[in-house]
Amino acid sequence: MTSSLRDPDALFELGQALQQADYQFVTTTPASHRRVNGRDGNERARDLRGVFGWSRPFSADVVPAGMLDLMRRAGVLRERDGHLCATVRASTVGERLYFHSAFPTREDDAVFFGPDTYRYVAALKRSMEAMTPPARAVDIGTGSGAGAIEVACRFPDCEAVGADINPFALSLAAVNARLAGAAHVPTLHSDLLKDLDGGFDLVLSNPPYILDPSELRYRHGGGMHGAAFSVDIVDAALERLRPGGTLLLYTGIAIVEGRDAFLETVRSKLDARCSNWRYEELDPDIFGGQLDCEGYEDVERIAAVWLHATVRG
Structure with missing residues (x-):
């Protein structure tokens, strides 16, 4: 099953309507989402946060008629078991609103x-x-576009490319950029950087890093317990960054017997190409429930890490 957006302009207007309604929603982990939705009284949505945040079924009188019409025009409304459901969610980060896929x-x-x-x-x-300030940046695997949009808002003169192999992600990222007022965020199809021309002053990414037996693209990071794709991003960035350019990478790393195989793999590459780089654990233990899954039998923990590297000028 694939997702599609029928009318991006209608989704943009829906986002504006949510912003005007002072809509706010912080998206939790899937485990927390299931727990909250499983509580008594949370079977159906009673407000906009229930509809667009918690992805709960709802009746037509919960959403203003104008919003409901925009949902229909955008193609993000469906019926399930006699109730309506939104096929997208809306999350907020500070003042910005981002559309992304509905739960689950x-x-x-x-x-x-x-x-x-x-x-x-x-x-x-x-x-x-x-x-x-970079002149040209690219967010690899942009998804909702959050990384590229933040760069474009911080550096208004920068071309901040949102690159992804997922057409639905590119559609949503384009709408989200409009909602943020980010003028220079072209959303382009690319496998890593293979389909893009030229060099970059900034490469950033928040890639999938889970070892997923189903190999869902938004989750599966490949070999090395899911770190292989992150290694590929480092390689692509070091190849295409202009002199003095920067790589910013957020990813999750499986720690096995105290060892970080990702860091061991990229250390020599960074030493050879970069004037300086730093690597830190932002959170030592995330997605602990993943350790019960196939392929994680020898993993102690999954750490959220941040790599900041600058290539030689």
Whole structure:
């Protein structure tokens, strides 16, 4: 099953309507989402947060008629068991609103958004504080577009490309950029950087890093317990960054017997190509429930890490 957006302009107007209604919603982990929705009284949505945040079924009188019409025009409304459901969610990070896939994210082209996105944006903002304004940036695997949009809002003259292999993600990212007032965020199809021309002053990414038996694109990071795709991003960035350019990477790393195989793999590459780089654990233990899954029998923990590297000028 694939997702599609019928009318991007209608979704943009829906986002504006939610912003005007002072809509706010912080997206939790899937485990927390299930727990909250499983509580008595949470079977159906009673307000906009229930509809667009908690992805609960709702009756037509819960959503203003104008919003309901925009949902129909955008193609983000469906009926299930006699109730209506939104096929997108809306999350907020500060003043920005981001559309992404509704819960649960079972489709291969689902656009994921959650606690990792908040950590990614926070680390990105810290790193941009002392950064020379880039002329051209790219967010690899942009998803909702959060990374590219934050760069474009911080550096208004920068072309901040949102790159992804998922057409649905590119559609949502384009709408989200409009909602943020980010003028220079082209959303382009690309496998890593293979389909893009030229060099970059900034490469950033928050890639999938889970070892997923179903190999869903928004989750599966490949070999090395899900770190292989992150290694590929480091390689692509070091190849395409202009002199003095910067790589900013947020990812999750499986720690096995105290060892970080990702860091061991990229250390020599960074030493060879970069004037300086730093690597830190932002959170030592995330998605603990993943350790019960196939392929994680020898994993002690999954750490959220941040890599900030500058290539030689």
